[in-house]
Amino acid sequence: METAPAPRTVTATPASAVPAARDPEPGAARLAGVVTMVGSGVCNQVGAALGALAFPVLGPVGVVAVRQYVAAIVLMAVARPRLRDFSARQWGPVALLALVFGTMNLSLYTAVDRIGLGLAVTLEFLGPLTIALAAARRRVDAICAVIAGAGVVTLMRPQPSADYLGMGLGLLAAACWAAYILLNRTVGRRVPGAQGSAAAAGLSALVFLPVGVVLVVRQPPTVGAVGYAVAAGVLASAVPYLADMFTLRRVPAQAFGLFMSVNPVLAALVGWVVLGQGLGRIEWAAIGAVVAANAMSMLVPRR
Template sequence: MHAASERSAASARRSAGVPSFSVPSSPVPSSPAPSSPEPSSPEDGGMRLAGVVTMASSGLSNQIGAAIGSLAFPVLGPVGVVAVRQYVAAIVLFAVGRPNLRTLTRQQWWPVALLALVFGTMNLSLYSAIDRIGLGLAVTLEFLGPLSIALAASRRRLDACCAVMAAAGVVTLMRPGPSTDYLGMGLGLLAAVCWASYILLNRTVGRCIPGAQGPAAAAGLSALMFLPAGLVIVVEHPPTAGAAVYAVAAGVLSSAVPYLADLFTLRRVPARSFGLFMSVNPVLAAVVGWVVLGQSLGWTEWAAIGAVVAANTVSILTSRT
């Protein structure tokens, strides 16, 4: 999330709705510290503070956008809301990435097409999970995708313990019960698999297509994939003005705002700090779900969310600099 290609990948992950979303694609690396570091200037401190404020605002915007989008489910359903979000993401990424589609070769198009497919599936599975099990639990399960990528890249015993901790959280969330929604849980895990795949595909796209052109092309292709579904929903279930506003607001708050915030934040905040802050997104999602949607969680759900967040936090804090 630091060089040009990594910034485009990170921003694209956040634009995808990752409550957003999003965390670093691997254990957050840091550049080796210089042998005699210079003291930070007041300007550096101010810029870093601005970056932290931007991260906080972006995280809240992402989760609030997802919560607002769920308010349109009774009219548009998850598919309709995701379709609108894909349209907004495409507009934002095209405006920033400005891809030259005519110059892309066949070898460049195939990873873009896969990225577009994973992009759409990730958002659709996440929003469908939110519809069934709530915002906090859905985002926590999706968060396992990047966390798994990060832990799999390490060979440390401590990271193995972190993986066990995260797995314990998942088992707690999916414990059998009369009201357990296994389909919703499965959709959340599907979103996690898609997010992990999205990270890996972004690396591939970043290597073969410069800048943000690859994610932008993928976002546009994904929007085209959802165009038929959007047309069917408009014809068969004409959206109300309120539902349309909710869906567009979700696209802006969870796509446009996080993407632009990433462009600002990733130049001003150390990678480790960025990764640590992204770790609290499941907590933010649970709080926003409770405040905005009235989706309260029991102590076991909070404990499970805490286990997943703690696993990523410990892994990042103990990673080598």
């Protein structure tokens, strides 16, 4: 993943859903930012694909649990939140963020297991795209919404092999990602730095701790499966989080959001190469419609 997402923090979102970047530095610094964006996107989707390889042993719930542990370790180490100093007003949105965070990843990975990486990440991407289009309120954004909606209708068209539960879980992941963006804004206003996100990741990991215990007791996982799950946590959580912190200091937020729209395409390609999940022409056209909607929204100048 977004796809999935991103933990999937506010990093992988369209431009209107991320903090404004500093003035881009010329030359090598800007190039470094672009290269980092590419690497972050590829790592994110490869991590999700590797997590899917552990599904036969751990299942989506087990993989998400391991990913939450890794995310919590990384974010707690980077942000070092002072949990004792948090007030009740700060803990409220942090707890909600933890709930949304866990639900987002669980619904996304379950959707990946049922409908494939490319389609799941495309549906999840509708969350930040909706936030971006709703905030802009321009005529072109209404057109973009229609294009994206046509893509979604195409993906969810009735057919004998359609997995509507998997698609519904993808849309649930999208709703959670949108809520995650909005909650992160609230947490960012009430908790300094990245301490709020780190605390939410830690809470989410605690919620999933019993899952890990049950898995170990009922069926001890193989080393390979745990390795895939840990790789998913590192590549799809830790690397994108740190890479996007670096990127947003070197490229404009608009360029960042534009590149993030390519994630569904990257997810489809990685799903095909790593997992053998091929897509037909209609599915590719639908993914292209969603990507084009976001690209158009980012490229058309704002007044």
